[in-house]
Amino acid sequence: MILPGSASQALAAALADATDEPLATVEYQTFPDGELLVSVDALAEETPERAVVVASTVTSDAHLELLQLQDAAREAGVDEVVTVVPYMGYARQDSAFKAGQPVSARAVAAAVSSGTDRVVLVNPHEEAIAEFFDVPCDTVDAASVLADPLPPKLADPLFLSPDSGAIALAETVRDAYGTGDVDYFEKERDYDTGDVEVSPSDAGVEGRDVVLVDDIIATGSTMSESIDVLHERGVGGVFVTCVHPLLAANARTKLASAGVDGLYGTDTIERDVSTVSVANMLAETL
Incomplete structure:
Protein backbone atom coordinates (compact mmCIF):
# COMPACT_ATOMS: atom_id res chain seq x y z
CA MET A 1 0.00 0.00 0.00
CA ILE A 2 1.28 3.46 -0.96
CA LEU A 3 0.89 6.16 1.73
CA PRO A 4 1.44 9.66 0.33
CA GLY A 5 2.62 12.73 2.18
CA SER A 6 0.70 15.86 1.27
CA ALA A 7 3.59 17.22 -0.83
CA PRO A 32 -5.72 25.33 16.01
CA ASP A 33 -2.45 25.08 17.94
CA GLY A 34 -0.59 24.17 14.76
CA GLU A 35 -0.21 20.46 15.50
CA LEU A 36 -0.69 18.03 12.61
CA LEU A 37 -2.45 14.72 12.29
CA VAL A 38 -2.55 12.28 9.37
CA SER A 39 -5.25 9.63 9.14
CA VAL A 40 -5.22 6.58 6.85
CA ASP A 41 -8.64 4.93 6.93
CA ALA A 42 -7.46 2.19 4.56
CA LEU A 43 -5.17 0.86 7.29
CA ALA A 44 -8.17 0.37 9.54
CA GLU A 45 -9.89 -1.70 6.87
CA GLU A 46 -6.90 -3.73 5.68
CA THR A 47 -3.41 -4.48 7.00
CA PRO A 48 -1.07 -4.85 4.02
CA GLU A 49 2.19 -6.77 4.28
CA ARG A 50 4.07 -3.69 3.13
CA ALA A 51 3.46 0.03 3.41
CA VAL A 52 5.45 2.44 1.24
CA VAL A 53 5.49 5.97 2.63
CA VAL A 54 6.18 8.49 -0.15
CA ALA A 55 6.91 11.94 1.23
CA SER A 56 9.16 14.74 0.06
CA THR A 57 10.14 16.74 3.10
CA VAL A 58 9.96 20.21 1.59
CA THR A 59 8.89 21.73 4.91
CA SER A 60 9.28 20.92 8.59
CA ASP A 61 5.59 19.98 8.65
CA ALA A 62 6.23 17.52 5.83
CA HIS A 63 8.92 15.88 7.98
CA LEU A 64 6.37 15.38 10.74
CA GLU A 65 3.78 14.01 8.32
CA LEU A 66 6.33 11.42 7.18
CA LEU A 67 6.99 10.30 10.76
CA GLN A 68 3.27 10.06 11.48
CA LEU A 69 2.63 8.02 8.33
CA GLN A 70 5.36 5.59 9.38
CA ASP A 71 3.86 5.29 12.84
CA ALA A 72 0.35 4.81 11.46
CA ALA A 73 1.62 1.87 9.43
CA ARG A 74 3.37 0.39 12.46
CA GLU A 75 0.26 0.91 14.61
CA ALA A 76 -1.79 -0.99 12.03
CA GLY A 77 0.58 -3.95 12.27
CA VAL A 78 2.21 -3.66 8.85
CA ASP A 79 5.10 -6.14 8.54
CA GLU A 80 7.41 -3.94 6.45
CA VAL A 81 7.59 -0.15 6.19
CA VAL A 82 9.56 1.35 3.31
CA THR A 83 10.08 5.10 3.27
CA VAL A 84 10.66 6.86 -0.04
CA VAL A 85 11.99 10.39 0.40
CA PRO A 86 12.04 11.83 -3.13
CA TYR A 87 13.43 15.13 -1.84
CA MET A 88 15.07 15.19 1.56
CA GLY A 89 14.98 18.51 3.32
CA TYR A 90 17.94 19.55 5.46
CA ALA A 91 20.18 17.30 3.36
CA ARG A 92 22.48 20.14 2.39
CA GLN A 93 23.62 20.56 5.99
CA GLN A 101 25.79 23.85 14.81
CA PRO A 102 24.06 20.49 14.30
CA VAL A 103 24.54 18.07 11.45
CA SER A 104 20.91 18.46 10.42
CA ALA A 105 20.98 15.73 7.76
CA ARG A 106 22.14 13.23 10.38
CA ALA A 107 19.44 14.29 12.86
CA VAL A 108 16.72 13.96 10.23
CA ALA A 109 18.05 10.59 9.07
CA ALA A 110 18.00 9.28 12.63
CA ALA A 111 14.37 10.32 13.06
CA VAL A 112 13.30 8.74 9.77
CA SER A 113 15.24 5.54 10.54
CA SER A 114 13.35 5.05 13.79
CA GLY A 115 10.07 4.23 12.04
CA THR A 116 11.05 2.30 8.93
CA ASP A 117 12.78 -0.83 7.70
CA ARG A 118 14.29 0.72 4.59
CA VAL A 119 14.80 4.14 3.00
CA VAL A 120 14.98 5.16 -0.65
CA LEU A 121 16.35 8.58 -1.65
CA VAL A 122 16.43 10.30 -5.03
CA ASN A 123 19.64 12.18 -5.86
CA PRO A 124 20.59 13.27 -2.36
CA HIS A 125 22.74 16.41 -2.39
CA GLU A 126 25.64 14.31 -1.14
CA GLU A 127 25.81 10.52 -1.54
CA ALA A 128 27.34 10.23 1.93
CA ILE A 129 23.99 11.21 3.43
CA CYS A 137 19.26 3.09 2.36
CA ASP A 138 19.22 3.01 -1.44
CA THR A 139 19.72 6.02 -3.69
CA VAL A 145 14.90 11.44 -17.24
CA LEU A 146 15.79 15.13 -17.53
CA ALA A 147 16.71 14.50 -21.16
CA ASP A 148 13.12 13.53 -22.02
CA PRO A 149 11.51 17.01 -22.16
CA LEU A 150 14.39 18.66 -24.04
CA PRO A 151 13.79 19.74 -27.66
CA PRO A 152 14.76 16.92 -30.02
CA LYS A 153 17.14 18.96 -32.18
CA LEU A 154 19.30 21.20 -30.01
CA ALA A 155 21.97 23.14 -31.89
CA ASP A 156 25.40 21.69 -31.10
CA PRO A 157 24.30 21.17 -27.49
CA LEU A 158 26.51 21.78 -24.49
CA PHE A 159 25.52 20.34 -21.12
CA LEU A 160 26.81 22.42 -18.21
CA SER A 161 26.93 21.52 -14.52
CA PRO A 162 27.21 24.17 -11.78
CA ASP A 163 30.68 22.98 -10.73
CA SER A 164 33.22 20.25 -11.41
CA GLY A 165 31.82 18.06 -8.63
CA ALA A 166 28.46 17.74 -10.40
CA ILE A 167 29.76 17.06 -13.89
CA ALA A 168 28.62 13.42 -13.68
CA LEU A 169 25.05 14.74 -13.50
CA ALA A 170 25.50 16.65 -16.76
CA GLU A 171 27.14 13.61 -18.37
CA THR A 172 24.15 11.46 -17.43
CA VAL A 173 21.71 13.88 -19.06
CA ARG A 174 23.95 14.21 -22.14
CA ASP A 175 24.23 10.43 -22.50
CA ALA A 176 20.46 10.06 -22.22
CA TYR A 177 19.97 12.81 -24.81
CA GLY A 178 22.41 11.07 -27.13
CA THR A 179 24.72 13.86 -28.28
CA GLY A 180 26.55 16.95 -27.08
CA ASP A 181 29.54 18.12 -25.08
CA VAL A 182 29.87 18.43 -21.32
CA ASP A 183 31.49 21.20 -19.30
CA TYR A 184 31.12 22.89 -15.93
CA PHE A 185 31.13 26.35 -14.46
CA GLU A 186 34.10 27.61 -12.53
CA LYS A 187 33.19 29.75 -9.55
CA GLU A 188 35.34 32.47 -8.03
CA ARG A 189 34.08 33.85 -4.75
CA ASP A 190 35.04 37.25 -3.38
CA TYR A 191 35.14 36.53 0.33
CA ASP A 192 35.07 40.23 1.17
CA THR A 193 31.81 40.92 -0.67
CA GLY A 194 30.37 37.41 -0.91
CA ASP A 195 29.90 37.83 -4.68
CA VAL A 196 30.38 34.79 -6.90
CA GLU A 197 31.66 35.06 -10.48
CA VAL A 198 30.87 32.12 -12.74
CA SER A 199 32.08 31.14 -16.20
CA PRO A 200 32.23 27.94 -18.28
CA SER A 201 35.64 26.36 -17.78
CA ASP A 202 36.60 25.43 -21.36
CA ALA A 203 33.91 25.10 -23.99
CA GLY A 204 32.74 27.98 -26.15
CA VAL A 205 29.02 28.71 -26.09
CA GLU A 206 28.48 31.19 -28.93
CA GLY A 207 25.58 30.12 -31.11
CA ARG A 208 25.13 26.84 -29.22
CA ASP A 209 22.16 25.58 -27.25
CA VAL A 210 23.16 25.10 -23.62
CA VAL A 211 21.48 22.80 -21.11
CA LEU A 212 22.19 23.72 -17.49
CA VAL A 213 21.97 20.65 -15.25
CA ASP A 214 21.76 20.70 -11.45
CA ASP A 215 20.48 18.42 -8.72
CA ILE A 216 18.47 21.17 -7.05
CA ILE A 217 17.47 24.75 -7.80
CA ALA A 218 16.65 26.51 -4.56
CA PHE A 239 17.46 25.24 -21.12
CA VAL A 240 17.50 24.64 -17.37
CA THR A 241 16.99 21.17 -15.90
CA CYS A 242 17.11 19.93 -12.32
CA VAL A 243 16.07 16.85 -10.40
CA HIS A 244 14.59 18.81 -7.50
CA PRO A 245 12.78 22.02 -8.57
CA LEU A 246 12.50 23.59 -5.12
CA LEU A 247 12.29 27.10 -6.63
CA ALA A 248 12.01 28.91 -3.33
CA ALA A 249 10.92 32.53 -2.91
CA ASN A 250 11.39 34.43 -6.21
CA ALA A 251 13.55 31.83 -7.97
CA ARG A 252 11.14 31.54 -10.90
CA THR A 253 11.24 35.31 -11.45
CA LYS A 254 15.05 35.35 -11.36
CA LEU A 255 15.29 32.63 -13.97
CA ALA A 256 12.65 34.17 -16.20
CA SER A 257 14.34 37.56 -16.01
CA ALA A 258 17.68 35.99 -16.90
CA GLY A 259 16.12 34.51 -20.03
CA VAL A 260 15.46 30.78 -20.33
CA ASP A 261 13.91 28.88 -23.22
CA GLY A 262 12.81 25.98 -21.06
CA LEU A 263 12.75 24.97 -17.40
CA TYR A 264 12.25 21.33 -16.49
CA GLY A 265 12.26 19.30 -13.28
CA THR A 266 11.05 15.99 -11.94
CA ASP A 267 8.15 15.30 -9.60
CA THR A 268 10.34 14.74 -6.54
CA ILE A 269 9.04 18.23 -5.75
CA GLU A 270 5.69 18.90 -7.36
CA ARG A 271 5.82 22.18 -9.25
CA ASP A 272 4.38 23.34 -12.56
CA VAL A 273 7.78 22.60 -14.14
CA SER A 274 7.73 18.96 -12.97
CA THR A 275 7.43 17.60 -16.49
CA VAL A 276 8.95 14.15 -15.91
CA SER A 277 8.34 11.52 -13.24
CA VAL A 278 10.75 9.40 -11.22
CA ALA A 279 8.01 6.86 -10.48
CA ASN A 280 9.28 4.13 -12.82
CA MET A 281 12.81 4.38 -11.43
CA LEU A 282 11.49 4.14 -7.89
CA ALA A 283 9.31 1.18 -8.84
CA GLU A 284 12.37 -0.69 -10.10
CA THR A 285 14.16 -0.04 -6.80
CA LEU A 286 11.19 -1.12 -4.71
Whole structure:
Protein backbone atom coordinates (compact mmCIF):
# COMPACT_ATOMS: atom_id res chain seq x y z
CA MET A 1 0.00 0.00 0.00
CA ILE A 2 1.28 3.46 -0.96
CA LEU A 3 0.89 6.16 1.73
CA PRO A 4 1.44 9.66 0.33
CA GLY A 5 2.62 12.73 2.18
CA SER A 6 0.70 15.86 1.27
CA ALA A 7 3.59 17.22 -0.83
CA SER A 8 3.96 14.02 -2.89
CA GLN A 9 0.44 13.06 -3.91
CA ALA A 10 0.98 13.02 -7.68
CA LEU A 11 4.22 11.03 -7.42
CA ALA A 12 2.60 8.58 -5.00
CA ALA A 13 -0.24 8.02 -7.46
CA ALA A 14 2.22 7.46 -10.30
CA LEU A 15 4.19 5.03 -8.14
CA ALA A 16 1.04 3.13 -7.26
CA ASP A 17 0.37 2.70 -10.99
CA ALA A 18 3.97 1.64 -11.65
CA THR A 19 4.01 -0.93 -8.84
CA ASP A 20 0.37 -2.01 -9.08
CA GLU A 21 0.02 -1.41 -5.33
CA PRO A 22 -3.08 0.22 -3.84
CA LEU A 23 -2.96 3.95 -3.15
CA ALA A 24 -4.31 5.00 0.22
CA THR A 25 -6.25 8.21 0.66
CA VAL A 26 -4.66 10.15 3.50
CA GLU A 27 -6.42 12.89 5.44
CA TYR A 28 -4.19 15.76 6.59
CA GLN A 29 -5.44 17.81 9.53
CA THR A 30 -4.04 20.90 11.26
CA PHE A 31 -5.28 21.75 14.73
CA PRO A 32 -5.72 25.33 16.01
CA ASP A 33 -2.45 25.08 17.94
CA GLY A 34 -0.59 24.17 14.76
CA GLU A 35 -0.21 20.46 15.50
CA LEU A 36 -0.69 18.03 12.61
CA LEU A 37 -2.45 14.72 12.29
CA VAL A 38 -2.55 12.28 9.37
CA SER A 39 -5.25 9.63 9.14
CA VAL A 40 -5.22 6.58 6.85
CA ASP A 41 -8.64 4.93 6.93
CA ALA A 42 -7.46 2.19 4.56
CA LEU A 43 -5.17 0.86 7.29
CA ALA A 44 -8.17 0.37 9.54
CA GLU A 45 -9.89 -1.70 6.87
CA GLU A 46 -6.90 -3.73 5.68
CA THR A 47 -3.41 -4.48 7.00
CA PRO A 48 -1.07 -4.85 4.02
CA GLU A 49 2.19 -6.77 4.28
CA ARG A 50 4.07 -3.69 3.13
CA ALA A 51 3.46 0.03 3.41
CA VAL A 52 5.45 2.44 1.24
CA VAL A 53 5.49 5.97 2.63
CA VAL A 54 6.18 8.49 -0.15
CA ALA A 55 6.91 11.94 1.23
CA SER A 56 9.16 14.74 0.06
CA THR A 57 10.14 16.74 3.10
CA VAL A 58 9.96 20.21 1.59
CA THR A 59 8.89 21.73 4.91
CA SER A 60 9.28 20.92 8.59
CA ASP A 61 5.59 19.98 8.65
CA ALA A 62 6.23 17.52 5.83
CA HIS A 63 8.92 15.88 7.98
CA LEU A 64 6.37 15.38 10.74
CA GLU A 65 3.78 14.01 8.32
CA LEU A 66 6.33 11.42 7.18
CA LEU A 67 6.99 10.30 10.76
CA GLN A 68 3.27 10.06 11.48
CA LEU A 69 2.63 8.02 8.33
CA GLN A 70 5.36 5.59 9.38
CA ASP A 71 3.86 5.29 12.84
CA ALA A 72 0.35 4.81 11.46
CA ALA A 73 1.62 1.87 9.43
CA ARG A 74 3.37 0.39 12.46
CA GLU A 75 0.26 0.91 14.61
CA ALA A 76 -1.79 -0.99 12.03
CA GLY A 77 0.58 -3.95 12.27
CA VAL A 78 2.21 -3.66 8.85
CA ASP A 79 5.10 -6.14 8.54
CA GLU A 80 7.41 -3.94 6.45
CA VAL A 81 7.59 -0.15 6.19
CA VAL A 82 9.56 1.35 3.31
CA THR A 83 10.08 5.10 3.27
CA VAL A 84 10.66 6.86 -0.04
CA VAL A 85 11.99 10.39 0.40
CA PRO A 86 12.04 11.83 -3.13
CA TYR A 87 13.43 15.13 -1.84
CA MET A 88 15.07 15.19 1.56
CA GLY A 89 14.98 18.51 3.32
CA TYR A 90 17.94 19.55 5.46
CA ALA A 91 20.18 17.30 3.36
CA ARG A 92 22.48 20.14 2.39
CA GLN A 93 23.62 20.56 5.99
CA ASP A 94 25.63 17.34 6.02
CA SER A 95 28.31 18.68 8.36
CA ALA A 96 28.61 21.24 11.13
CA PHE A 97 29.85 24.33 9.32
CA LYS A 98 30.91 25.98 12.54
CA ALA A 99 31.08 25.17 16.23
CA GLY A 100 27.72 24.87 17.92
CA GLN A 101 25.79 23.85 14.81
CA PRO A 102 24.06 20.49 14.30
CA VAL A 103 24.54 18.07 11.45
CA SER A 104 20.91 18.46 10.42
CA ALA A 105 20.98 15.73 7.76
CA ARG A 106 22.14 13.23 10.38
CA ALA A 107 19.44 14.29 12.86
CA VAL A 108 16.72 13.96 10.23
CA ALA A 109 18.05 10.59 9.07
CA ALA A 110 18.00 9.28 12.63
CA ALA A 111 14.37 10.32 13.06
CA VAL A 112 13.30 8.74 9.77
CA SER A 113 15.24 5.54 10.54
CA SER A 114 13.35 5.05 13.79
CA GLY A 115 10.07 4.23 12.04
CA THR A 116 11.05 2.30 8.93
CA ASP A 117 12.78 -0.83 7.70
CA ARG A 118 14.29 0.72 4.59
CA VAL A 119 14.80 4.14 3.00
CA VAL A 120 14.98 5.16 -0.65
CA LEU A 121 16.35 8.58 -1.65
CA VAL A 122 16.43 10.30 -5.03
CA ASN A 123 19.64 12.18 -5.86
CA PRO A 124 20.59 13.27 -2.36
CA HIS A 125 22.74 16.41 -2.39
CA GLU A 126 25.64 14.31 -1.14
CA GLU A 127 25.81 10.52 -1.54
CA ALA A 128 27.34 10.23 1.93
CA ILE A 129 23.99 11.21 3.43
CA ALA A 130 22.82 7.63 2.91
CA GLU A 131 25.31 6.56 5.56
CA PHE A 132 23.47 8.61 8.19
CA PHE A 133 20.51 6.22 8.17
CA ASP A 134 20.39 3.36 10.67
CA VAL A 135 18.50 1.14 8.22
CA PRO A 136 19.37 0.07 4.66
CA CYS A 137 19.26 3.09 2.36
CA ASP A 138 19.22 3.01 -1.44
CA THR A 139 19.72 6.02 -3.69
CA VAL A 140 18.17 6.47 -7.12
CA ASP A 141 19.81 8.59 -9.81
CA ALA A 142 16.98 10.21 -11.75
CA ALA A 143 19.12 12.56 -13.84
CA SER A 144 18.63 10.62 -17.07
CA VAL A 145 14.90 11.44 -17.24
CA LEU A 146 15.79 15.13 -17.53
CA ALA A 147 16.71 14.50 -21.16
CA ASP A 148 13.12 13.53 -22.02
CA PRO A 149 11.51 17.01 -22.16
CA LEU A 150 14.39 18.66 -24.04
CA PRO A 151 13.79 19.74 -27.66
CA PRO A 152 14.76 16.92 -30.02
CA LYS A 153 17.14 18.96 -32.18
CA LEU A 154 19.30 21.20 -30.01
CA ALA A 155 21.97 23.14 -31.89
CA ASP A 156 25.40 21.69 -31.10
CA PRO A 157 24.30 21.17 -27.49
CA LEU A 158 26.51 21.78 -24.49
CA PHE A 159 25.52 20.34 -21.12
CA LEU A 160 26.81 22.42 -18.21
CA SER A 161 26.93 21.52 -14.52
CA PRO A 162 27.21 24.17 -11.78
CA ASP A 163 30.68 22.98 -10.73
CA SER A 164 33.22 20.25 -11.41
CA GLY A 165 31.82 18.06 -8.63
CA ALA A 166 28.46 17.74 -10.40
CA ILE A 167 29.76 17.06 -13.89
CA ALA A 168 28.62 13.42 -13.68
CA LEU A 169 25.05 14.74 -13.50
CA ALA A 170 25.50 16.65 -16.76
CA GLU A 171 27.14 13.61 -18.37
CA THR A 172 24.15 11.46 -17.43
CA VAL A 173 21.71 13.88 -19.06
CA ARG A 174 23.95 14.21 -22.14
CA ASP A 175 24.23 10.43 -22.50
CA ALA A 176 20.46 10.06 -22.22
CA TYR A 177 19.97 12.81 -24.81
CA GLY A 178 22.41 11.07 -27.13
CA THR A 179 24.72 13.86 -28.28
CA GLY A 180 26.55 16.95 -27.08
CA ASP A 181 29.54 18.12 -25.08
CA VAL A 182 29.87 18.43 -21.32
CA ASP A 183 31.49 21.20 -19.30
CA TYR A 184 31.12 22.89 -15.93
CA PHE A 185 31.13 26.35 -14.46
CA GLU A 186 34.10 27.61 -12.53
CA LYS A 187 33.19 29.75 -9.55
CA GLU A 188 35.34 32.47 -8.03
CA ARG A 189 34.08 33.85 -4.75
CA ASP A 190 35.04 37.25 -3.38
CA TYR A 191 35.14 36.53 0.33
CA ASP A 192 35.07 40.23 1.17
CA THR A 193 31.81 40.92 -0.67
CA GLY A 194 30.37 37.41 -0.91
CA ASP A 195 29.90 37.83 -4.68
CA VAL A 196 30.38 34.79 -6.90
CA GLU A 197 31.66 35.06 -10.48
CA VAL A 198 30.87 32.12 -12.74
CA SER A 199 32.08 31.14 -16.20
CA PRO A 200 32.23 27.94 -18.28
CA SER A 201 35.64 26.36 -17.78
CA ASP A 202 36.60 25.43 -21.36
CA ALA A 203 33.91 25.10 -23.99
CA GLY A 204 32.74 27.98 -26.15
CA VAL A 205 29.02 28.71 -26.09
CA GLU A 206 28.48 31.19 -28.93
CA GLY A 207 25.58 30.12 -31.11
CA ARG A 208 25.13 26.84 -29.22
CA ASP A 209 22.16 25.58 -27.25
CA VAL A 210 23.16 25.10 -23.62
CA VAL A 211 21.48 22.80 -21.11
CA LEU A 212 22.19 23.72 -17.49
CA VAL A 213 21.97 20.65 -15.25
CA ASP A 214 21.76 20.70 -11.45
CA ASP A 215 20.48 18.42 -8.72
CA ILE A 216 18.47 21.17 -7.05
CA ILE A 217 17.47 24.75 -7.80
CA ALA A 218 16.65 26.51 -4.56
CA THR A 219 16.89 30.32 -4.72
CA GLY A 220 17.98 30.39 -8.36
CA SER A 221 20.63 33.06 -7.69
CA THR A 222 23.69 31.19 -8.97
CA MET A 223 21.73 29.71 -11.86
CA SER A 224 20.45 33.10 -13.02
CA GLU A 225 23.99 34.52 -12.80
CA SER A 226 25.18 31.63 -14.96
CA ILE A 227 22.48 32.36 -17.52
CA ASP A 228 23.53 36.01 -17.63
CA VAL A 229 27.10 34.94 -18.43
CA LEU A 230 25.90 32.67 -21.21
CA HIS A 231 23.88 35.44 -22.85
CA GLU A 232 26.86 37.79 -22.64
CA ARG A 233 28.81 35.20 -24.61
CA GLY A 234 26.22 34.87 -27.37
CA VAL A 235 24.61 31.59 -26.43
CA GLY A 236 21.85 30.18 -28.63
CA GLY A 237 19.11 28.79 -26.42
CA VAL A 238 19.29 28.17 -22.67
CA PHE A 239 17.46 25.24 -21.12
CA VAL A 240 17.50 24.64 -17.37
CA THR A 241 16.99 21.17 -15.90
CA CYS A 242 17.11 19.93 -12.32
CA VAL A 243 16.07 16.85 -10.40
CA HIS A 244 14.59 18.81 -7.50
CA PRO A 245 12.78 22.02 -8.57
CA LEU A 246 12.50 23.59 -5.12
CA LEU A 247 12.29 27.10 -6.63
CA ALA A 248 12.01 28.91 -3.33
CA ALA A 249 10.92 32.53 -2.91
CA ASN A 250 11.39 34.43 -6.21
CA ALA A 251 13.55 31.83 -7.97
CA ARG A 252 11.14 31.54 -10.90
CA THR A 253 11.24 35.31 -11.45
CA LYS A 254 15.05 35.35 -11.36
CA LEU A 255 15.29 32.63 -13.97
CA ALA A 256 12.65 34.17 -16.20
CA SER A 257 14.34 37.56 -16.01
CA ALA A 258 17.68 35.99 -16.90
CA GLY A 259 16.12 34.51 -20.03
CA VAL A 260 15.46 30.78 -20.33
CA ASP A 261 13.91 28.88 -23.22
CA GLY A 262 12.81 25.98 -21.06
CA LEU A 263 12.75 24.97 -17.40
CA TYR A 264 12.25 21.33 -16.49
CA GLY A 265 12.26 19.30 -13.28
CA THR A 266 11.05 15.99 -11.94
CA ASP A 267 8.15 15.30 -9.60
CA THR A 268 10.34 14.74 -6.54
CA ILE A 269 9.04 18.23 -5.75
CA GLU A 270 5.69 18.90 -7.36
CA ARG A 271 5.82 22.18 -9.25
CA ASP A 272 4.38 23.34 -12.56
CA VAL A 273 7.78 22.60 -14.14
CA SER A 274 7.73 18.96 -12.97
CA THR A 275 7.43 17.60 -16.49
CA VAL A 276 8.95 14.15 -15.91
CA SER A 277 8.34 11.52 -13.24
CA VAL A 278 10.75 9.40 -11.22
CA ALA A 279 8.01 6.86 -10.48
CA ASN A 280 9.28 4.13 -12.82
CA MET A 281 12.81 4.38 -11.43
CA LEU A 282 11.49 4.14 -7.89
CA ALA A 283 9.31 1.18 -8.84
CA GLU A 284 12.37 -0.69 -10.10
CA THR A 285 14.16 -0.04 -6.80
CA LEU A 286 11.19 -1.12 -4.71
